[in-house]
Amino acid sequence: MLSRTASNLFWLGRHMERAETASRLFEVGARITLLPNTAEGYRNEWESLLRASASSQLYKGKYAEVNEENMEKFMIFDRDHQGSVASCMYNARESGRIVRTALTSRVWDALNVAWQELRAMDPGQEDAADLADMVARHASTVHGAIDGTQLRNDGFHFMKLGYALERADSTARVLDVKYFVLLPRVEFVGSGLDSYQWQVILRALSAHRSFHWAYGDDVSAGRVAHFLILNGEAPRSLTTSVHEALWHLDALVRRYGDDVPHTARDRARGLVDRLGALSIEDIFDEGLHEFLTDFIIEIGQIANCVQTDYFYGRG
Amino acid sequence: MYYNEMFNGDDVREAYASLSDWVDKMPADFRQMKQAEAEALFRRIGITFAVYGEGGDPDRLIPFDMMPRVFTQAEWRRLERGIKQRAKALNAFLADVYSRGEIVRAGRIPARLVYQNAAYEKAAVGFRPPRGVYSHIIGVDLVRTGRDDFFVLEDNCRTPSGVSYMLENREIMMRMFPELFRGNRIEPVDGYPELLRRTLESVAPKKCQGRPRVVILTPGHYNSAYYEHSFLANLMGVELVEGADLFVEGEFAYIRTTEGPKRVDVIYRRVDDAFIDPLTFRRDSMLGVPGLMDVYRSGGVSICSSPGAGVADDKAIYTFVPEMVRFYLGEEPILKNVDTWTLWEDDDYRYVMDNLEELVVKEVHGSGGYGMLVGPRSSKAEIAEFRKLIEANPHNYIAQPTLSLSTCPTFVEDGIAPRHVDLRPYCLCGERIELVPGGLTRVALKEGSLVVNSSQGGGVKDTWVLSE
Numbered sequence: 001m002l003s004r005t006a007s008n009l010f011w012l013g014r015h016m017e018r019a020e021t022a023s024r025l026f027e028v029g030a031r032i033t034l035l036p037n038t039a040e041g042y043r044n045e046w047e048s049l050l051r052a053s054a055s056s057q058l059y060k061g062k063y064a065e066v067n068e069e070n071m072e073k074f075m076i077f078d079r080d081h082q083g084s085v086a087s088c089m090y091n092a093r094e095s096g097r098i099v100r101t102a103l104t105s106r107v108w109d110a111l112n113v114a115w116q117e118l119r120a121m122d123p124g125q126e127d128a129a130d131l132a133d134m135v136a137r138h139a140s141t142v143h144g145a146i147d148g149t150q151l152r153n154d155g156f157h158f159m160k161l162g163y164a165l166e167r168a169d170s171t172a173r174v175l176d177v178k179y180f181v182l183l184p185r186v187e188f189v190g191s192g193l194d195s196y197q198w199q200v201i202l203r204a205l206s207a208h209r210s211f212h213w214a215y216g217d218d219v220s221a222g223r224v225a226h227f228l229i230l231n232g233e234a235p236r237s238l239t240t241s242v243h244e245a246l247w248h249l250d251a252l253v254r255r256y257g258d259d260v261p262h263t264a265r266d267r268a269r270g271l272v273d274r275l276g277a278l279s280i281e282d283i284f285d286e287g288l289h290e291f292l293t294d295f296i297i298e299i300g301q302i303a304n305c306v307q308t309d310y311f312y313g314r315g
Numbered sequence: 316m317y318y319n320e321m322f323n324g325d326d327v328r329e330a331y332a333s334l335s336d337w338v339d340k341m342p343a344d345f346r347q348m349k350q351a352e353a354e355a356l357f358r359r360i361g362i363t364f365a366v367y368g369e370g371g372d373p374d375r376l377i378p379f380d381m382m383p384r385v386f387t388q389a390e391w392r393r394l395e396r397g398i399k400q401r402a403k404a405l406n407a408f409l410a411d412v413y414s415r416g417e418i419v420r421a422g423r424i425p426a427r428l429v430y431q432n433a434a435y436e437k438a439a440v441g442f443r444p445p446r447g448v449y450s451h452i453i454g455v456d457l458v459r460t461g462r463d464d465f466f467v468l469e470d471n472c473r474t475p476s477g478v479s480y481m482l483e484n485r486e487i488m489m490r491m492f493p494e495l496f497r498g499n500r501i502e503p504v505d506g507y508p509e510l511l512r513r514t515l516e517s518v519a520p521k522k523c524q525g526r527p528r529v530v531i532l533t534p535g536h537y538n539s540a541y542y543e544h545s546f547l548a549n550l551m552g553v554e555l556v557e558g559a560d561l562f563v564e565g566e567f568a569y570i571r572t573t574e575g576p577k578r579v580d581v582i583y584r585r586v587d588d589a590f591i592d593p594l595t596f597r598r599d600s601m602l603g604v605p606g607l608m609d610v611y612r613s614g615g616v617s618i619c620s621s622p623g624a625g626v627a628d629d630k631a632i633y634t635f636v637p638e639m640v641r642f643y644l645g646e647e648p649i650l651k652n653v654d655t656w657t658l659w660e661d662d663d664y665r666y667v668m669d670n671l672e673e674l675v676v677k678e679v680h681g682s683g684g685y686g687m688l689v690g691p692r693s694s695k696a697e698i699a700e701f702r703k704l705i706e707a708n709p710h711n712y713i714a715q716p717t718l719s720l721s722t723c724p725t726f727v728e729d730g731i732a733p734r735h736v737d738l739r740p741y742c743l744c745g746e747r748i749e750l751v752p753g754g755l756t757r758v759a760l761k762e763g764s765l766v767v768n769s770s771q772g773g774g775v776k777d778t779w780v781l782s783e
Contacts, residue, residue, distance in 0.1 A: 260575060
């Protein structure tokens with residue numbers, strides 16, 4: 001497969017996943033504004049969102065005030081903002097258009113319809129929950145079309161690999177930013193955070209229901225962190241995401257043979273092994289923020305290795 | 316009077332005998348329904364045509380007319396012979412002017428027109444591409460003025476586009492009106508991609524080992540013909556690549572793949588000469604593949620069409636094509652050229668300037684129906700304005716008589732009416748010279764208009780060749 005084709009498929013996966021994360025974060029932000037809150041209140045929530053996407057600079061350059069109306073424009077519709085839902089969906093569709101012959105018509109249809117529908121909408125037209133539902137619905141349609149119709153060849157694995165790495169990255173970021181921003185003082189780390197805030201993290205990752213199935217009612221920092229980091233059944237946990245990435249990288253190595261470089265696979269395997277040996281206590285002892293920072297860097301490194309192994313294409 | 320391809324007075328001509336019934340029996344609402352269905356099909360497939368600089372909807376459709384254009388087997392055979400003859404002569408001309416230049420030495424074509432031509436490529440001199448073929452896909456634009464009168468308007472020897480419409484128009488007609496195809500014996504055109512692939516494989520360089528790897532080189536997905544490029548790549552089962560996907564190492568060219576570099580043997584390029592190799596053509600260009608021309612010249616890769624092939628389809632060279640047929644093949648040309656006046660010659664200049672209101676004047680390097688004057692359809696003011704342009708730079712223009720383009724019945728608002736058409740068949744030159752029976756028929760949808768370009772309100776039709 002052409003390196004450029006593989007790269008586009010990989011980024012198609014990443015951008016679709018990123019669009020969904022962005023809309024989910026926005027929904028959670030909007031939800032918090034509905035509740036009575038501390039003195040700094042929801043502003044704090046929006047700020048944390050901006051930090052999560054590393055985009056406060058850009059935001060402050062374009063918008064005077066931090067409020068829901070502006071945040072909706074910024075997070076959902078703003079094409080100058082690379083992390084907005086509109087930018088991600090546009091990029092996903094554009095990647096799809098470039099490699100259209102590598103996609104089934106169902107996948108292309110799903111990508112195209114998602115973008116056309118979003119493009120036809122204006123800010124302020126739908127409430128946050130409906131927007132997030134719409135984005136999630138389209139993301140699921142694209143997912144479903146990929147799983148249901150694509151040939152299980154290398155192109156498929158590149159798409160799914162993009163999804164998996166992006167998911168690992170975004171779960172880690174959400175966890176990190178919430179944790180970091182919401183805890184005012186360092187001695188709070190690892191204890192006594194308001195359980196509502198943890199609920200919010202779960203909701204941001206569409207995981208609040210599954211958390212309760214898996215762990216019962218008691219929402220505590222340790223349990224949520226365990227669920228989102230180490231639980232191999234939680235669909236967005238770091239462990240699950242890295243396992244999935246490894247699964248697709250293994251499939252590529254099986255397909256291409258040992259002659260094609262496989263540093264990404266080796267690195268992902270190393271990460272899976274390290275995660276498997278950790279307990280949640282180890283992580284808290286090390287410091288959650290430090291752990292997550294290292295993890296995000298490692299995911300970036302694996303993505304770089306994918307790039308050099310497969311997308312450069314020059315022996 | 317224009318030649319009407321369907322009717323001779325009140326009589327229906329042989330080619331259209333069975334269609335006439337079909338049209339007569341078709342209720343108006345059914346026709347509108349089918350037209351809407353056709354449009355929806357085109358959109359779903361995504362076959363659209365972006366016209367640069369026109370604004371509006373970038374995903375605009377070329378209007379599709381459901382009334383087919385029909386040739387009998389006998390008519391087609393003659394056309395086919397004429398086109399093959401012309402293709403052979405054009406390639407012989409290219410082989411000649413990039414080696415000894417016999418036709419120039421014999422005084423049949425002025426040296427200036429060849430060697431000072433902007434499309435003449437010095438980097439191609441002295442190298443003979445596989446099988447001596449320079450132009451592998453030749454789109455010959457034809458118009459008809461009478462039962463047996465076909466004229467060549469121009470030859471397209473570089474990278475003629477539009478063949479995807481030929482294929483899609485047929486596909487859509489077959490989907491919408493299967494009964495028409497059951498009742499008529501219509502020659503299929505869907506062998507084209509396979510034929511094209513075989514043609515390209517047949518010109519692989521000698522150094523190629525095993526089955527040649529063919530790729531299509533596109534300027535990218537922002538190009539207006541990108542759809543066609545990916546469509547062909549898909550049907551031919553070859554990779555569609557951009558310049559950055561290719562690189563040169565040693566004496567070969569490679570594509571970058573997920574499994575490392577893979578050698579490429581034949582590049583069907585849909586980019587201009589200038590964007591093949593920045594080292595040879597444009598040092599300031601970010602496009603193209605550095606070193607590709609060296610590999611080409613040392614026989615490591617074939618480039619189709621060959622760099623420099625454009626000198627054969629230049630409007631100034633066009634007037635000499637019948638001469639080429641006589642010179643290289645020793646035959647009389649089967650297809651006629653349109654009389655052409657070249658404004659850089661004094662006699663021609665005088666004649667043209669005295670008769671502007673009757674002539675069509677075109678820019679030598681223009682295309683797409685822009686920068687031209689259709690005398691009989693222009694106002695006095697328009698003619699006066701164009702006259703000034705010509706005076707400023709006579710070298711830039713040629714003139715031709717206004718041809719009475721044939722008409723073909725076309726669906727319009729209230730039923731069917733005659734509209735002017737042209738035809739572009741695609742001739743493939745490799746080990747053999749071949750055509751699929753058909754081509755792209757363009758139709759001027761505006762009443763009375765003679766301009767069929769899609770950028771100027773033209774549409775397309777399915778083109779049938781009846782088998783015996």
